[in-house]
Amino acid sequence: MIRPGESSADTLLNHRGIQRVPSDRIELFQLRQFIDGDLRTELIRLIEQDRRPSTLADAGEDRYFRTSETCDLDAGEPCVRALEDKLAALNGIDPAYGEPLQGQRYEVGQEFKPHCDYFNRGGTDWDKYCSVAGQRTWTFMIYLNDVEAGGATRFRVIGKTFQPEAGKLLCWNNRRPDGTENPATLHHGMKVRKGRKYVITKWYREKPWGW
Ligand SMILES: O=C(O)CCC(=O)C(=O)O
Numbered sequence: 001m002i003r004p005g006e007s008s009a010d011t012l013l014n015h016r017g018i019q020r021v022p023s024d025r026i027e028l029f030q031l032r033q034f035i036d037g038d039l040r041t042e043l044i045r046l047i048e049q050d051r052r053p054s055t056l057a058d059a060g061e062d063r064y065f066r067t068s069e070t071c072d073l074d075a076g077e078p079c080v081r082a083l084e085d086k087l088a089a090l091n092g093i094d095p096a097y098g099e100p101l102q103g104q105r106y107e108v109g110q111e112f113k114p115h116c117d118y119f120n121r122g123g124t125d126w127d128k129y130c131s132v133a134g135q136r137t138w139t140f141m142i143y144l145n146d147v148e149a150g151g152a153t154r155f156r157v158i159g160k161t162f163q164p165e166a167g168k169l170l171c172w173n174n175r176r177p178d179g180t181e182n183p184a185t186l187h188h189g190m191k192v193r194k195g196r197k198y199v200i201t202k203w204y205r206e207k208p209w210g211w
């Protein structure tokens, strides 16, 4: 039996059309056309309405590390609920273990430099972000639009790059099979060169988020 806060390759591969990305270093999957045009339009509208500069845990010296804008999506909005339901059906994770959905918007020149989504144990912000819900476990990310140029997501340790494509979902386990954080999940939201990029990010935790 799988734990309520967990997903697995077997669960994900039950979904028609999902592909495991070949790598023996990460559990990483891609699913095209996960969400339709109406839902994408609604989510983009919400991001436009409520965006604020993106922030970082353990922010270092580099003010240009993450230059995008972020939107905390209101769980009461019907389109946000619809996306939560689709994610739960795909990954089998009890929604209590998820952080609230976020939207990200990148203008030309904006990026999120190479990083891992898990928090640094012992980092200055560990207690602030992890004392209740624990470490991040899985990441689910959905591209809401096609980008005219740039904006790919590059996993440089495993040499794989994903182009933004409206409705496409990427998801990966931030841990190795033994449960420790996996540095091979390092990824870079590369600069948008032309157009604008919108994505949804959903992160899960070891313990309930405490909604
Ligand atoms: O925008 C991307 O391609 C990556 C976003 C990302 O890595 C994040 O929000 O953690």
Ligand SMILES: [Fe+2]
Binding pocket: 115, 116, 117, 187
């Ligand atoms: Fe990330």
